[in-house]
Amino acid sequence: MKQLMALCLALLAVVALPAASQAQNGPLRIEITEGTIEPMAYAVPDFVAETPGASQYAQQLARVVADDLSGTGLFREIPREAHISRVTSFEAPVQFADWRAINALVLLTGSVAEQGGRITVKFRVWDVFSGTELGQGMQFAATADGWRRLSHKVADQVYTRLTGESGYFDSRVVFVSESGPKDQRAKRLAIMDYDGANVQYLTDSRSIVLAPRFSPSGDRVLYTSYETGEPRIHVLNVGSVRSQILQNGGGVMSFAPRFSPDGSRVVYSVTSGSNTDIYLMELASGATRQLTFTPSIETAPSFSPDGSRIVFESDRSGTQQLYIMSAAGGEATRISFGQGRYGTPVWSPRGDLIAFTKQLSGRFHIGVMRTDGSEERLLTASPLDEGPTWAPNGRVIMFSRETLGAQGTSSLYSVDVAGRKLTRVRTPDGASDPAWGPLQ
Amino acid sequence: MHIFSKALILTAVLGLAACTNGGRFGNGAGDGYGSGANGGVSGGVLPGSANDPASPAYFNQTVGDRVFFAVDQSTLSAQAQATLDGQAQWLMTNNDYLAVIEGHADEQGTREYNIALGARRANATMEYLISKGIAPNRLRFVSYGKERPVEVCASEACYSKNRRAVTVISMGMGS
Known part of the structure; x- marks a missing residue:
């Protein structure tokens, strides 16, 4: 390998x-x-x-x-x-x-x-x-x-x-390869070309693995694994295919990690009791800092491309909604005000848009909005779409679509930001949680 | 707009109804504990069988190892509390057992949020057991989010069984 x-x-x-x-x-x-x-x-x-x-x-x-x-x-x-x-x-x-x-x-x-x-x-x-x-x-x-x-x-x-814009074809995607029925699903990390070719597996399927995220240069992958029995953040070196637990000193359950744009920091969630908050870690020193302090669920943080702000989801209002705060923490501003619930926000590499998963009336949508919450556009609709990730040029979004019921499986799709072209990404098995890497 | 909000309310009501009606105690079938280990002996209660009140099988099937939750909620219903009262009583009697409470969500939610939601449910369950006198150091919890459904159909009947907290007992070390 x-x-x-x-x-x-x-x-x-x-x-x-x-x-x-x-x-x-x-x-x-x-x-x-x-x-x-x-x-x-x-x-x-x-x-x-x-x-x-x-x-x-x-x-x-x-x-x-x-x-x-x-x-x-x-x-x-x-x-x-x-x-x-x-x-x-x-x-x-x-x-x-x-x-x-x-x-x-x-x-x-x-x-x-x-x-x-x-x-x-x-x-x-x-x-x-x-x-x-x-x-x-x-x-x-x-x-x-x-x-x-x-x-x-x-x-x-x-x-x-x-x-006149940079492309995205010579890029790779890290994702979760899935096999088996919904109630016995085996998951392992895999990496592929953006078009689904050249799939290589990075972990075996002994433990549940979730939501891998590339480092900005593509040399490392953060992901969540249940290897120790609880969800813990791991970091994997793509070259050596070795991974280790990211020691965060916080609670037992840690998940939803993402790199800062310079690759030096990781933002993630830690659960303590019934409360889930967002933390920041300096990778060099291992120093951690708590960024949110509400008793509600704060998770799915994602940096702005300049590293100065973080978009995340919180149910502090009663339902999942999107908020933006400084990367140093402090007061957060709610940006989602439409009907339904909003989660998994991801800041576009161009800085202009935030992609999200929206739940409304039993349907799931991948959508985009401006960073002030205006001009919301839903790009997809299905019984279960989630987890958008941006192409390196900020023009295309890849996400997971799960079909429901006993025979349900998960696949990857991509859609352009105008919602014109929806494409299934062919993978050998089921696939979920894509994260798009940099243009090589 | 109006249709959407009505549909939302309807969904929520259905969810609550499904939670408060029936399906209360997990039947525990297939949990693989104890039962049948010494099959074939007639008369008397088999140690370790579901008829033995000190057996894990009894805990799982008769006491009930799981409680269920409404959509996006982590509050314990009266029935859930009754189940947990039984669990607490069993754990008090069988005090060499430890328990891990596993929190779960149905698939109708995003992955990260569901992990946090499952933690809320497991924590609510654990706090209740502690309030009934179980020593905190015998209990811990973990959330699986929507990763481990027990039912795979795409209807509320299945989703309501997946929104659960399961108390998984095991024999402790020494004590």
Whole structure:
């Protein structure tokens, strides 16, 4: 397993290619807005295999890029059957007329070479109607088993050039893999690519494990385990796959941990008697500090991206609602005032929105609101949706959806912040409690 | 808006009704304690069987090892208190037993909140037993939130059985 974990780190030399023609940044751009968007049409023919060993990757690389781009809902692929031109050489001039004829606005061309177990991918992005290159060609290299990451790297570049924002495809998600019926469910921590590929298990299923959370750099994972009999916070080193209990000195039950944006502190809940409050720990010194002091349930804390504030849920008003306080504690301001109950708030990495789980009339929703509680929007509805996590660019949310009843299982879904595109994330078994890691 | 609030009230009322009606004592079937260990002997009470008042099986089945709660509540109903009076009496008599009170929630709540809610229920149960004279050092509690349901159907009949605090007894060390 250690070797598996290490493979992804072995890759990636990034090289800019010399301009193919008169390189210039065209005006082609899609704006990510909250209204309706006509997806931008693009074409991505199979990559050109430069060496015999690369032919197996030529099609797969292009397919993963297309899955990434089309999965955003911002882009629409022109099917390959409609293509007129075939791209047989990466360096040959592009036949723009053939791509204009099928109404592709954007063309992505690529090549792949394999040598000594390493594969190298080159790509260029073209503005079809102006006949110019968008940005510069680039190349990425990786060990062969990391080929999917190369596709995600290419797709992130295309996304950035067309939206002006950073992508999220070359990222991983830590989650709880689930098997067995609801009353005997086995849970273990797992990590995967954002699209559900390359699942690796981090713990066995001897103890209940819950709600893993990545550190900002993705090197550590906080989670809650019942290994000692009570829920306790553990921290796991992703590289060595070793974990230890986070000694917090407080009560016996501790849970709902999250890192601060600089990775130096952890905010979490401790239960003492009937009371659950929020605490903060400095990881270097182990010093802890109690941040809330009410007799109610305070849990699910999440830092603002600048680390200065914490959003959390509390039932001090009688039902679960969302509050914001300073990261030093003190007075908290309630921000949720709609009907129903609000929990599991998570601050967007862009700082603008807070994602939450809402319960209303026996239904569960994933929603977003501004940090002052205004402009609440519900993005999903089902008998049991919960636990949102943000993509590193703050444009997409992943969450768990559990189906009810004896045969009920949990799966992961993603949805964009406009609520346009709901996608099931394919995992080998049941899955819950996703936490999205950083862009790699 | 109006429909929503009515539906909420209705849900709450149903929840309360389901809690105060029936289904009071867990039947304890399948808990695997004692019963049948020396099966086949006729006449007399088998030590360790459910008919032996000093047995864990008797505690689980006859006294009742669990109490139930209304939706999002941790207050003990009159029936729950009656069950706990029986538990306290049993623990007083069988004072070499320790107990862990396990708090649980139904799946209709978010994961973290349900852990805290299960703790409230377990703590309310534990405090009640202490108020009836059980030494605090014989008791502790843990919450499983919604992680360990006993019923898996998606109706209030199941949810009401999952909103529970279960007193799990075990023989103590020495004393």
